[in-house]
Every structure is written in C-alpha cells, then in structure tokens.
Amino acid sequence: MICTIGVNDYNPHTTTLPDSIMKMSKNIIIPEGLSDVLLHACCAPCSSAIVEWMLSHDIRPVIFYFNPNIYPETEYLIRKAESKRHAQQLGLQWIDDDYDHKLWLQEVCGLEDEPERGARCLQCFRYRMHATALKARQLGIRHFTTTLASSRWKSQQQIDDAGHYAESIVPDTTYWAQNWRKGGLYERRNQLLKEFNFYNQQYCGCEFSIRPATFPSPSACTPPICP
Numbered sequence: 001m002i003c004t005i006g007v008n009d010y011n012p013h014t015t016t017l018p019d020s021i022m023k024m025s026k027n028i029i030i031p032e033g034l035s036d037v038l039l040h041a042c043c044a045p046c047s048s049a050i051v052e053w054m055l056s057h058d059i060r061p062v063i064f065y066f067n068p069n070i071y072p073e074t075e076y077l078i079r080k081a082e083s084k085r086h087a088q089q090l091g092l093q094w095i096d097d098d099y100d101h102k103l104w105l106q107e108v109c110g111l112e113d114e115p116e117r118g119a120r121c122l123q124c125f126r127y128r129m130h131a132t133a134l135k136a137r138q139l140g141i142r143h144f145t146t147t148l149a150s151s152r153w154k155s156q157q158q159i160d161d162a163g164h165y166a167e168s169i170v171p172d173t174t175y176w177a178q179n180w181r182k183g184g185l186y187e188r189r190n191q192l193l194k195e196f197n198f199y200n201q202q203y204c205g206c207e208f209s210i211r212p213a214t215f216p217s218p219s220a221c222t223p224p225i226c227p
Contacts, residue, residue, distance in 0.1 A: 027183045030057070031143055031176050037061050038136040040128065040146035044082040045200055047147045048192035049185040051090065062141065063087050065096040066131050068104040069124050071207040076101075082199050089196070097131065108206075116209055117155045124206070125154075125162030133170035145176035150189060152181070153204050 037054070039061035041047040047063065054061050065083045070076040076099055087094035107127045111120035125148065136144040144166075149159050156179055163175035193200055203209045 028053070028178060030059070031174060034059070034143050034176070036141050036143070037176060038064050038132060038139065038141045038144040040064050040066060040132040040144065040148070041083050042067055042147050042151065042205070043079045043201065044086040044196070044198045045189060045193045046150045047083065047086060048196065048198070049188040050147055050150060050180050051086070051092070052188070052192065053185065055090065060092065062093045062095065062139065064132055064135055064144075065094065066128055066135070067205060068098075068100050069128070070099075070205040071101060071210075073099065073101070075201070075205075078199055079201065086196065086198070095135070097135070104206075112208055114208075116153065116204070117158065120208065121154065122158045122162065125159055126165050129159075129162040129166035129175070130169065133166035133173045133175070136173050137170055142172065143174050143176050145178060147180065149178060150180040150186065151204070152186070153209075156181075 037059060039047070039051070039054075041063050051061060051063070063083065063086075065080055067076065067079070070079060080096060084094055084096075104124070104127065108120050108123050111118070111123060114120035128148075129144075129146065132144050132146065136142070144163075146159065146163065148154055149156060160175075160177045163177060167173050167175040192198075
C-alpha cells in the first residue's frame with residue numbers, strides 16, 4: 001500500500017530542534033548526490049528523531065514499513081498503524097509491504113535458539129534490507145537506510161553489514177550507513193515518543209525476542225518447526 005497523506009501543522013523549518021540535534025549535523029554524513037531516500041521504518045518511535053533530522057536538513061524520506069518479523073499479528077498491526085500515523089502528521093509518503101510471518105520464519109529457520117544480536121538477527125536484517133533495496137529500485141530511489149540503526153537492542157555492525165549486502169545484490173541502489181543513535185538523537189527519540197504519544201513496544205519484534213514478562217504463556221512463543 002502506498003499512502004501520501006496531507007501535511008498537518010508541523011513544519012520542520014519552523015520547529016526549533018534541541019541544540020544537541022543541530023550539532024549532530026557534523027556527525028551525519030549525507031551521501032554525495034542524495035536527492036531522496038527510502039527510509040525503512042521498524043516502528044514510529046525509532047523513526048521519529050531520524051525523520052525530524054532529515055526534514056530539518058531538507059531531506060524528505062519515503063517511509064517503507066516492512067517488518068514481517070513482528071509477532072503476533074496484533075502487535076504488527078499496532079506498530080503499523082503508529083508508523084502510518086507518524087507519516088500522516090508529517091505529510092510524508094508512506095508505503096507498507098505484505099506481512100508474511102510464515103515466510104519470515106522460513107528465512108530464520110534453524111536460528112531460533114540464537115541469542116539477540118546473534119545470527120538470527122543478522123539474517124532478519126538481510127531479509128528486510130534486501131526487500132528495502134528492491135523497493136527503492138522499484139521507486140527509482142537510489143539511496144536507502146533504516147531506523148533499525150537507532151535501536152539500542154540491535155548491533156550497528158550487523159545492520160550495516162545487511163545494508164551493504166542488499167546494495168551488493170540490487171543494482172542501482174546505495175545503502176546510507178549511519179549511526180542514528182549518537183549526537184542526542186536517541187534522547188530526542190524518547191522526547192518525541194511522549195510528544196506524539198506513540199505506542200512504545202517492550203521487545204524488538206519476533207517471538208524469539210519476547211521477554212517472559214511480556215507474554216507469560218510459554219505457548220505464546222513456540223519455536224517454528226523447520227520444513
């Protein structure tokens with residue numbers, strides 16, 4: 001689904017950003033020749049500060065919501081709705097792709113017992129970054145990046161490895177590798193979470209990352225049976 005939604009009263013050019021965010025412009029390297037970018041969004045909270053920074057620097061991202069790892073589907077739909085609402089409030093083009101959790105399980109089959117930041121996460125990132133690169137090429141957008149790089153739960157190196165893997169197999173695409181956690185952006189994320197009143201999930205997404213306190217029932221996190 002592609003959705004371009006009307007602009008509300010938010011204006012990045014008249015909104016005053018914290019000094020820490022403005023100083024971060026020295027730490028973010030904008031790729032040469034970048035005119036637009038496809039931003040893979042894992043959720044609205046992780047997107048918020050990144051999108052704000054981009055808009056304040058005259059970069060209007062197209063937001064791509066592709067997260068078939070999220071479990072259960074009710075959780076996926078909540079995060080999807082929040083991502084779409086975020087784009088709506090900023091007047092940005094928002095695209096989602098099919099939710100096929102069973103196919104995602106096949107992609108990580110055999111890696112169910114891997115720890116967080118282990119081989120399963122890398123394979124998940126590669127799967128999603130490949131889909132993002134394909135979507136970027138389909139849309140005629142050269143550069144793509146991801147809000148996954150803002151998550152404290154994930155490995156920056158794994159995310160960048162996945163992005164570079166995707167650009168290597170999808171012609172005419174370039175991965176924008178950037179640490180979106182530094183320079184106050186992570187702190188700004190937490191501020192925007194409250195300002196937008198975002199739903200704030202308590203686990204990364206897949207059933208293997210769920211903390212017992214989130215879903216106490218063991219049956220809620222049954223590992224898949226590999227084909």
